[in-house]
Amino acid sequence: MPRKAKESFTRPTPAALASKIRTLTPTMTRSMQRVAEAVAGDPAGCAALTVTGLAERTGTSEATVVRTARVLGYPGYRDLRLALAGLAAQQRSGRAPALTTDIAVDDSLPDVVAKLAYDEQQTLADTAAALDTVQLEAAVTAAAGARRIDVYGIGASGLVAQDLTQKLLRIGLIAHAHVDTHLAVTNAVQLAAGDLAVAITHSGSTRDVIEPLRVAFERGATTVAITGRPESAVTQYADHVLTTSTARESELRPAAMSSRTGQLLVVDCLFVGVAQRTYERAGPALAASYEALAHRHR
Template structure:
């Protein structure tokens, strides 16, 4: 059995470094829903005007946002920076990137009366931004550890509901083709039943954008308690899912709107993380993965080739 040490509802892990400047806006979008209204005002200010806020002292930013110095400091720490001084440095770097055109602007929401060419352009821009934000904010130490656990796993279970389950199925299909034993579970009862059978050397992966989906948290908790290595792919690293995850891989998402719900926008970043995991595992297990891939290609090619009729 594992022993869980919790701090504000999350398991204690090696603290990641401050997010890269380019990932700051994505971090704000990810964490804003869980912030207090006063902290949201600070976060929205620094993401919306990094150059202006970088020039302000902690007192100045507190006055600009109608909050307190303590709120500014707490917001800085929640965004991943040790203090406000570190956040100001990141804001200055982000402002420089934006001035040189290396940080893309946020696109407008899709409107119900948008012409189809505009819808295509906006969706393409949002998808690109979502992928860039996820890549910039991904903790590579956590990713490396997750890849290592998967490459050595005796068995892999993946839990997800709705759109997250589709992402889980995508990962499982990839892992099966390189010879690993993997299963995707969408039924919460079956997921828990299978999680009870897990042990050290197994890996359980939970995919949930909100980080609070009970039907995903529960099987991960059971697998964690049974000694399996646990991985969470989530847009809310402060959610309850982190309490039972050895490794947390954070995803970004485009702004949620009426015509673009969170389940739709989160899928893009989840698929990127899934692909990173798969390629990393395939690299680590190349001697066995390459022949397994070749065999699956040949089997599929044979299945779809014209057959000689039986006589």
């Protein structure tokens, strides 16, 4: 019988909360944005408030506060309060991630370079903080033992899918990147238990990526989702979810561009883990590929 889609709930750590707020606030309703902006601006003060108190402070309802907590990845407001207390403690120690400044049209190139470099560094730190190493370990195990690995991605995520497959091919694994949904689905039909399917989508709602993952999931393949939205539709068909962060979205740098930094970090972590796990095969394969490339430049 085909497997049923599962529900997922991954609570962000306090270190990842600031990143979640930056990433998800633009997708919220205006009333939820007021709650998110309040907790981002004063986590210590909000952590001391009851759900009723925060609703009154933001001019919203208790239901809106609870919905905001759930969108940020917490089962309820109590869990969000605990994370806010942890974030406040990090801020006092100087270890909390800061909100970055958007790039303006009239910024000088040195300012653009500085802002992008800061955002990239923060995205990597946020992604590392949010990445569930238990889920990563499970994904590494599945990839290391897979008969075949299919990776799905569209647009900017398609470039990341190709990057992952090129890495896996260099250590002797059978891997394919699919950036066309029709080919992805027709190939997913051929998957079975012992195979691995990986979907890469920052929004978690890209239908061209969700559909082949759903097919692979129902065929019995192990499935992994790499996404910036751990409660999104794609995770319903993922056995393992690897969460990414993203730099602050702006007019000049939409999420599709900024999300790649976090995705590439996760892909590198997955690849290195697989290479370690299969080193007896991966080591000679990497050496052979280096030699082949070096030979071309002689």
